[in-house]
Amino acid sequence: MNTIKNKKGFTLIELLAVIVVLAIVMVLATTTVLPYMENARTKTFAVEANEAINAASEAMTLKLLGSITSDDLGAEGNDYRPYPNGNYCFSLAKLVDLGIWQKDKQDLGEGKYEGYVEVITSNPSKAYVYKIKMHNETLYVDNGAGGEVKDTMVKDYNKESHTGFTCPASSSVD
Numbered sequence: 001m002n003t004i005k006n007k008k009g010f011t012l013i014e015l016l017a018v019i020v021v022l023a024i025v026m027v028l029a030t031t032t033v034l035p036y037m038e039n040a041r042t043k044t045f046a047v048e049a050n051e052a053i054n055a056a057s058e059a060m061t062l063k064l065l066g067s068i069t070s071d072d073l074g075a076e077g078n079d080y081r082p083y084p085n086g087n088y089c090f091s092l093a094k095l096v097d098l099g100i101w102q103k104d105k106q107d108l109g110e111g112k113y114e115g116y117v118e119v120i121t122s123n124p125s126k127a128y129v130y131k132i133k134m135h136n137e138t139l140y141v142d143n144g145a146g147g148e149v150k151d152t153m154v155k156d157y158n159k160e161s162h163t164g165f166t167c168p169a170s171s172s173v174d
Contacts, residue, residue: 042154045139049149053130055101056090056117060128063088068098078166088119089167092134112137114165118172120146131172135162144172 062068073080079094092115093108095101107113115134121127129146140157143149 039151042139043151045136045141045154046149046151049132049134049141049143049154052092052095052101052115052117052134053132053149055095056119056130056132057128058100059090059095059098060088060119062100072098081167081169083171085171086121087171089116089171090119091116091167107136116165116167118167120171133165135165 059068063073073094076082079091079097081089083089092101092103092113095117096103096105096108103113113134113136115132118131118133120129120131122129131143131146132149133142135141135157138157139154140162141149141154142162143153
């Protein structure tokens, strides 16, 4: 009988040891990377909220200059609402329809991006404050005081506890 004298290769124990070490490295890498990914999602959502605020600011400027007319804005309702006190409300969908906020139409709607930007004016200074309330499938922001959205304002979205993502019937500041 011929025997193989020069055996080359790995034993089963050596292969198992390598697999265990690789599994440990993958677990450590995953637990290290996941918080960074969540932080990046939160910051990206805050940037998108600020972009929507900037789009509402641009829509307001164009409306005041007459570049956007009542015909462009359509009927008063959930997408656009002027209030008697000089405040306005633009839905995210209306900002996309006007071509001011660059978002894919498929990203808007039930369960995806929903919300509005309320434009509040203070009569003495005629300065505008922009309040946004919006969500996507996982995150939510409501900057009730107005101003820039910080990533610390972004919270986890829960469909049951967060409602009212269409322009309200009356302004939050009367």
